[in-house]
Amino acid sequence: MGLAEQLTVVLHQTRSPENLGAVARVMANFGFSRLILSDPVTYSFRGAERLAVKGETVLDRMAVARDLPEALTDCVYAIGTTSRTQLKGRTYLTPEEAVGRLAQESARGRVALVLGGEQRGLSDEELAHCAEVLVIPTSDVQPSMNLAQAAGVLLYLCGREGATNPVPPALEPGARIGTLNALSQRMREAMLTAQFLNPQAPEHVLHELELTLSRARLTQREAELWLTAFKHLERAVKRGAPTP
């Protein structure tokens, strides 16, 4: 399975039916078919068909998710797109590096390319759901690209990657983001109850722990093992906790 089969395009908080249609068409142009709308601003996407010339199959199969974590739930890796080059404590990839990473990670399972809404793009919090961040270098005169054109550039590069580089050998299925999020939830509960995390600000330390697991590139089996472990830990610490 290469990038063509494993790539999911996630459009977060999309507003314009024209953009949706144009993204569906350019996905068809480069041989991609898996599209998820995450928390769309509107559900009246009738205008999309008009622009989705021969991208109707993409629209027919399109799924809608309540939020970004739900959209990413069965992916093992996600890259977020932004035009902001000043990101709090994050480095960013060039489009070519990002596409190389997507291809590499596609050996472990589904991978997501996330594009933000027309008005604000992706916030820092939304980008935090993505393992990495990419920036398409643009001019200072007009740094912000149209959504459908940004998708066009990135999907062109993804299509070319699939055509020119051999598909990497399949690896053991990677941990799905949904499973990792469930694990985080259990870790937080258990560690709060165990009074390890500061209930006023648990995020920072929790996030550091999550990052170490992310660096380990867990397989799905390993992630499930951790999840089960923390389910047991949570139950056990709750049993021992003083009744509130």
Added chain:
Amino acid sequence: MGLAEQLTVVLHQTRSPENLGAVARVMANFGFSRLILSDPVTYSFRGAERLAVKGETVLDRMAVARDLPEALTDCVYAIGTTSRTQLKGRTYLTPEEAVGRLAQESARGRVALVLGGEQRGLSDEELAHCAEVLVIPTSDVQPSMNLAQAAGVLLYLCGREGATNPVPPALEPGARIGTLNALSQRMREAMLTAQFLNPQAPEHVLHELELTLSRARLTQREAELWLTAFKHLERAVKRGAPTP
């Protein structure tokens, strides 16, 4: 002078104000400013401003040409874009090769990237005005890209070329396409009158001669020398021709 200063985007027979606006915006995204509309299908481009977010300068400076030869007149090199991979007797370049060529030729003068209309793209005859042809590889499911997205992909690559490769040293100014077209016209007249070309089908042989001059990559000075030579030849053979 590199590609940023020398690149002209030529939109031939554009129909949609939305596409025009989106192309202007993506030109601004990647630092290009020279846009020519060749034989536009409509002149009511009011809708374009809405989509040309911060690309207004591009629209303000935009020129309109009656046809493709007029649009290309002050360029030394032009590449046409098509989605048809079956071209009569022509080979085509990949986007990366094409952008490399544009950068290389930009050392000699202005270079043009030509995109056809929304409905038919560029015909063989229109492509004949371009020194070379490029194809963006697409899937068989939907080979035809949206105009603004094709422009997006190509201008991204042009912008990256400018950013990553050193500007080639400036060469002596290349022959402008307008001068070469004037030369062709004089060659045809002189050679018809001299009964060298078949008046029923002069094109084939004439085109072969033109190609040899094109291979020679004439400087503007050399092209003007040829032009003057053929003006004299034409006058001389017409003087000697039997009165019709």
